[in-house]
Amino acid sequence: GQNIDQPTEMTATEGAIVQINCTYQTSGFNGLFWYQQHAGEAPTFLSYNVLDGLEEKGRFSSFLSRSKGYSYLLLKELQMKDSASYLCAVMDSNYQLIWGAGTKLIIKP
């Protein structure tokens, strides 16, 4: 079966750095996405990785290791507005997105 695993909840302090991990087992791989979802709102796109390595976009970076079936999202200089759920999704061989359950990130002042 296809499976995406990520921690259910994480807590971090404003101004700090946090890393959210995602491991996956899917039938085929056509890229890995990270989305942000604030409570009661729709998911919004954060990043996309299809090759191994690190993609940096401002305070957010995303890393991929295809051989390990592993990705992480790194958030730097945390702000209160970063409190949200972070969803990991893998595009499988049929170009369908398989979604993890999401990691709820709580930021404390």
Next chain:
Amino acid sequence: NAGVTQTPKFRVLKTGQSMTLLCAQDMNHEYMYWYRQDPGMGLRLIHYSVGEGTTAKGEVPDGYNVSRLKKQNFLLGLESAAPSQTSVYFCASTSAAQSTDTQYFGPGTRLTVL
């Protein structure tokens, strides 16, 4: 551009009632999707469409039907609602299915079936 819109935003149904959820996008996207999101679970694909006049089943299609008569609209129908269909429903669209084209989501419909 409004992006992706969904109506209604909230709805309460009694078991056995029917309803239709409407999704509209103004980005001229070919691909449209209906997902449901339940606590502790990832988004699950109900049905999707790869173009006007086409529909296909996703991971959890039972109890739902869809239609894509116009490119910009994707309708999700519940013929006989059940409490297990209580969920948040998201519509999404993308220009193409492949890789770098991200999916754009509507604001969601919160459905409760009593």
